[in-house]
Amino acid sequence: MLRPSKRSDVASFIAMDIMREANALAAEGRSIMRLEVGQPALAAPEAVRRAAAEALEKDRLGYTDALGQPALKERIAGHYKAAYGVAADPAQVIVTAGSSGGFVLAFLACFEPGAKVGLAEPGYPAYRNILKALGIEPVGIPIGPETGWQLNVEAVRAAEKKHGRLAGLLVASPANPTGTIQSPASLADLIADCEEKGRWFISDEIYHGITYETPAVSACGRGDHVVVINSFSKYYCMTGWRLGWLVLPPALVRTVERLAQNLFISPPSLSQFAALEAFGECEELDRRVAAYRKNRDILLEGLPQLGISEIAPAEGAFYLYADVSGLTDNSIDFCRDMLEEASVAATPGLDFDPVRGRRFVRFSYAGAAADMEEAIRRLKAWV
Amino acid sequence: MLRPSKRSDVASFIAMDIMREANALAAEGRSIMRLEVGQPALAAPEAVRRAAAEALEKDRLGYTDALGQPALKERIAGHYKAAYGVAADPAQVIVTAGSSGGFVLAFLACFEPGAKVGLAEPGYPAYRNILKALGIEPVGIPIGPETGWQLNVEAVRAAEKKHGRLAGLLVASPANPTGTIQSPASLADLIADCEEKGRWFISDEIYHGITYETPAVSACGRGDHVVVINSFSKYYCMTGWRLGWLVLPPALVRTVERLAQNLFISPPSLSQFAALEAFGECEELDRRVAAYRKNRDILLEGLPQLGISEIAPAEGAFYLYADVSGLTDNSIDFCRDMLEEASVAATPGLDFDPVRGRRFVRFSYAGAAADMEEAIRRLKAWV
Numbered sequence: 103m104l105r106p107s108k109r110s111d112v113a114s115f116i117a118m119d120i121m122r123e124a125n126a127l128a129a130e131g132r133s134i135m136r137l138e139v140g141q142p143a144l145a146a147p148e149a150v151r152r153a154a155a156e157a158l159e160k161d162r163l164g165y166t167d168a169l170g171q172p173a174l175k176e177r178i179a180g181h182y183k184a185a186y187g188v189a190a191d192p193a194q195v196i197v198t199a200g201s202s203g204g205f206v207l208a209f210l211a212c213f214e215p216g217a218k219v220g221l222a223e224p225g226y227p228a229y230r231n232i233l234k235a236l237g238i239e240p241v242g243i244p245i246g247p248e249t250g251w252q253l254n255v256e257a258v259r260a261a262e263k264k265h266g267r268l269a270g271l272l273v274a275s276p277a278n279p280t281g282t283i284q285s286p287a288s289l290a291d292l293i294a295d296c297e298e299k300g301r302w303f304i305s306d307e308i309y310h311g312i313t314y315e316t317p318a319v320s321a322c323g324r325g326d327h328v329v330v331i332n333s334f335s336k337y338y339c340m341t342g343w344r345l346g347w348l349v350l351p352p353a354l355v356r357t358v359e360r361l362a363q364n365l366f367i368s369p370p371s372l373s374q375f376a377a378l379e380a381f382g383e384c385e386e387l388d389r390r391v392a393a394y395r396k397n398r399d400i401l402l403e404g405l406p407q408l409g410i411s412e413i414a415p416a417e418g419a420f421y422l423y424a425d426v427s428g429l430t431d432n433s434i435d436f437c438r439d440m441l442e443e444a445s446v447a448a449t450p451g452l453d454f455d456p457v458r459g460r461r462f463v464r465f466s467y468a469g470a471a472a473d474m475e476e477a478i479r480r481l482k483a484w485v
Numbered sequence: 486m487l488r489p490s491k492r493s494d495v496a497s498f499i500a501m502d503i504m505r506e507a508n509a510l511a512a513e514g515r516s517i518m519r520l521e522v523g524q525p526a527l528a529a530p531e532a533v534r535r536a537a538a539e540a541l542e543k544d545r546l547g548y549t550d551a552l553g554q555p556a557l558k559e560r561i562a563g564h565y566k567a568a569y570g571v572a573a574d575p576a577q578v579i580v581t582a583g584s585s586g587g588f589v590l591a592f593l594a595c596f597e598p599g600a601k602v603g604l605a606e607p608g609y610p611a612y613r614n615i616l617k618a619l620g621i622e623p624v625g626i627p628i629g630p631e632t633g634w635q636l637n638v639e640a641v642r643a644a645e646k647k648h649g650r651l652a653g654l655l656v657a658s659p660a661n662p663t664g665t666i667q668s669p670a671s672l673a674d675l676i677a678d679c680e681e682k683g684r685w686f687i688s689d690e691i692y693h694g695i696t697y698e699t700p701a702v703s704a705c706g707r708g709d710h711v712v713v714i715n716s717f718s719k720y721y722c723m724t725g726w727r728l729g730w731l732v733l734p735p736a737l738v739r740t741v742e743r744l745a746q747n748l749f750i751s752p753p754s755l756s757q758f759a760a761l762e763a764f765g766e767c768e769e770l771d772r773r774v775a776a777y778r779k780n781r782d783i784l785l786e787g788l789p790q791l792g793i794s795e796i797a798p799a800e801g802a803f804y805l806y807a808d809v810s811g812l813t814d815n816s817i818d819f820c821r822d823m824l825e826e827a828s829v830a831a832t833p834g835l836d837f838d839p840v841r842g843r844r845f846v847r848f849s850y851a852g853a854a855a856d857m858e859e860a861i862r863r864l865k866a867w868v
Contacts (some may be wrong), residue, residue, distance in 0.1 A: 104685060104710050106740040110594045115551070121549045129555075145545040154541055154755070162528040163725040167505045168498070172512075191559035199582055199727065202750050206589075210618055211493045215598060231747035233595055237620060303486060326486045342546040342754025344582065345729070357489040363498035364614035367585050370753045371725025372537070 116453040117464075120437065124447040131374050132295070135477040136469055138437075138447035140421065141341040142277060143469040144390060147383040150340065154277040157375035161472070164371065168363040170197025170347070171374045178347050181381050185310075188323040192365045194350050196358055201333035201346035203306050206365065208329045208348060211357045212302040213238045217269035219304075220261050224255050224423060224454035226278045226306070231367045241265045242457065251282040251414045251423075255295045262299075270302035273443045275318050276309040276418025277452045279464040283417045286319045293324050303328045311337030311387065311416035314395050327352040334373075336419075337387055338380045343373040343394040394420045397467035397474045404478030405465075408485045420468040423451070429485065437463060442482035495614040499836040503820065507635045507830040512835045518860040519852055521820075521830035523661060523804065524724040526852040527773060530766040533723065540758035547754065551746040553580025554728070554757045562762050568693075571706040572638030577733050579741055580752045584691050584716035584729040588615050589748065590624050591712045591731060594740045595685045596621045600652035602687075603644050605636050607806060607837035607845070609661045609689070624648045625840065634665040634806075638678045645682075653685035657845075658701050659692040659801025662847040666800045676707050686711045691729070694770065696801035697778050704735030709734040715825045719757075719802070720770055721763045726756040777803045778859045780850035786802045788848075791868045803851040806834070810844040812868065820846060825868035829860045 120138045126321065128134050135142075145151065169175065175192040182190035198204040205228065213219060215237035221229050223242035230240040243261045245251050253273055262268050273292060275284035284292070296303040305321035307330055320332045333346030350358055362368075401422055405413065412425035418482035430436040441447050451462025467474055503521045511517050519526075528534065552558065558575040565573035581587040588611070596602060598620035604612050606625035613623040625643040628634050637657055645651050656675060658667035667675070677828030679686040688704035690713055705713045734740055745751075749854065784805055795808035800824065813819040816833035824830050834845025851859055 103681060103736070104595075104734075105593050106737055107597045107600075109597055110740050110744055112743055112747060114743045115750075118548075118551050118746040118750070125550060139548060141547050143545070151541055155538060158534055158537055158541070162526070163723075164524050165504065165724050167508060168501050199586075200750060202748060206748060211489050212487075214490045214492055215620055217490075228747040228750075231743075235744060235748065237598055248764075250719065300487060306753050340546075341548050342751065344750075344753045346679075351487075353486070354489055360495055360497045360614070361493055361618060363501040364495060364611040365585060365589060365618065367498075367501070367583060367727075368725065370727045370756065372755060373753065444749060 109235060109237065112234050114174060114225065115227055115231065117449040120441065120447055120449060132445060135446045135473050135480065136439070137465045137467065137477055138449050140336070140466050141468060142336070142339040142341055142390065146338065146340045146343070146376065147380070147386045149379040149383055153266050153379040154372055154376035157372055161193045161371070161375065165368045166368070166371055166374060168368050169359050170369055174374050174378055177378055177381055182320065182322050182349070186320045186322065188320060190322055190349055194352060194355060196348040196350060196355070196362065197374060198346045198348055199366050199369050200335060200344040201306070201331050202228065202367055203369070204346050204348045205229070207358050207361050208304060208331060209236050209238060210361055211354050212329065213269055218265060218267065219270040219272055220258055220268045221272040222274070222277065223457065224279055224451065224459060226274060227453045229272055241268060244457070250290065252277065252284055253292065254288055255291050256414055256439045258292065258295065268301055270304055271296050272304040272306065274306040276313060278309065278382040278419055279421045279423040280414035281416035281419045281421050281423070282414060283316070284311060284474060285316050289319050289321065293328065297325055297327055301327070305330045307332045308336050309419040311421060312391050312394060314398070317418050318418060323348050326353060330368055331355070334380055335375050337388070338353060339390065340373070340377070340380070343376065344370055345373040393471065394468055397469065398422065400471060400474040400478065401465055401467055408481055420466055423466065424463055424465060425461055426463045431460065433463050440484065444480045446480050492618060492620065495617050496610065498614065500832040502823065503832060506851040507824060515828060517565070517824070518829045518856050520848045520850065520860055521832050523719070523849050524851060525719070525722040525773065527722055529721065529723045529726070529759065530769045532762040532766055536762040537755055537759035541754055544754070544758065548751045549701065549754055549757060551749070551751050552742050553632070553752055557757050557761055560761055560764055564704065565705050569703045569705065571703065573705055573732055577735060577736070577738060579731040579733060579745065580757060581729045581731055582749050582752050583718060583727040584689070584714050585611065585729045586749055586752070587714045587729045588612070590741050591687060591714060591742050592616060592619050592621060593744055594737050595712065596652055598770040601650065602646060602655055603641055603651045604655040605660065606840060607662055607834065607842060609657060610836045612655055624651060627840070634663040635660065635667055635671065636675065637671055638674050641675065641678065651684055653687055654679050655689065657689040659696060661706055661802055662804045662806040663691065663797035664799035664802045664804050664806070665797060666696060666699070666701050672702050672704065676704060676711060680708055680710055684710070688713045690715045691719050692802040694775065695774050695803060698800050699782070701801060705732050709736060712737070717760050717763055719788060722770070722773065723756070723760070727753055728756040728760050728761065776854065777851060779850070779854055781805065783857040783861065784848055784850055791864055803849055805848045805850065807846055807848060807859055808844055809846045814843065816843055816846050822868065827863045829863050
């Protein structure tokens, strides 16, 4: 009997497993507070949905250019001028099937099998798992309170000393699951260090726009070794539309086009028409960010009352990464019981940190304020 | 200066390059006859688009389960009963981001780096290029008039003798670019041979439903080493919606779920709502197939008048694979000139067969009948 390949034996994305279980419970009629998956509770803005409805009437919705509709590539390039004052060439913008598609394309284009790529631990689990499936070795670089829960040059160099040459560095800011942000100086240092050492610098900017104190700085335009990844999923509230983008150095564009033609054909058509309207909706979207901040504050007030008080500084994104070691020594069991018994879904830290994650839980607060309050109530009764 | 990885140096999907060029010419106002890309000219059926419009109003369009909405998985499983009389378990059905997403998942799940996979040459170029990008070695098995333009057990065994053990065999029926179909007996022989030799059998059934003489037979339900790949793109006319599916043996389901969670998160939401209505639209869709047949006949009558008379028997799909060696010894230049000078887009055979493709051109006939006639008129004036 044939068996699955060894290389496909990657970890599950635990948040997605929990989402499936929570979906099944909700389908049975149970009220579940959804703090597990990183997605906004609200749909895409009205103008975006209207653009989709119009395209649905008027367009045949065939394949687009593999790298995306020229008009959308231009809108995305224009966004860099408007939001960061950085000129971006539409020819270097690649529309992708979510940031997920962007990661697959960027990792294949940049890294040979066996290459090592540094990334923060805790961090988004799919980085590690996609890299592994593609034969690339993720090198987890531990971060914590001592590094302000972000990567810095010292930590990267220490990892390289320990694990051998890194062919690339992957930096997320704001980061998942911690919500922390790279300062402009630290980001510049990391990029300069990568340039000096001949490493690709992959900048995951998917939570840009969702920041509470200072805006995040983009790595766009910082040289020929920088790949920027972003998406319409988070700030623009378009998770299920599966649309993201890359900004690539010129040397990678044709390579990524060839990969995209073969691996994806083209990104979803209707989503591309809809996304043309997304950049005009910042007023509405910023109101949503203000609501996330309120949600954050509800959790930051409520969780300590449950004995959960060590929480990474949540400067952006919509996650709290909380030390639950006062309540459990196994966050997987803890989250399972919490879902079963308290009807609150959250994600165990092991998803983000295979080493120390047993002590942590990630709470996603992109839902309704009432749900945050109800979750705290349920948890108080349960703990 | 950093360079793209060697493994990302795959061939372009030439049809997509030509589509981009044809799109650009059309955007300048030129009338181009589009016989290059394999996609229906008509939009998805009315009921499908209506379902999308309703979901757009009512649903927030977030992530779905990584393997797809349970309701859609059930509809797809039901399709196997209705269309082939084969029972399929919804738990073995995986909804994917187009058949493209299905290939990436299936290839990763089945094959280690360095494994060899047999496939017909000529064949769909993305097979070869995805396999290469994932470190798997495609083994082209030449087919032609002598094998009825389809694979058979002898050809597979001969390839294995020459190239070493094959870990899998990929069979498309109806096939792209030839339009040929596996007879039930030949398909059964190939599957049995793979079972005997311990090879995965990957059955690309994306052109099922588009057949002109006898319907194609599905490999679904033929054992624990069979992976079926299909899509809503072709028969259901939903190319730009990027939605396909796999039917997997039980041993691969959890592996593919873990891969899908990490590499794709979930298939596009809106497309999944729309696709729920697709299986009810066969009457309308079969009328479209009847129109393809008329298109085929227009080309089969017209091309010989241009000196193109050796054409693979087009029993299904919507392609003619034609020997153009009477007119050119370089189908790439031929297709470029044809687009520039005659404003007719078609795809050079090198896309499908790196060895003998220089002598062939693929004409896609899923457009309007008037376009087929106009293309023949233009080509007559041009040749």
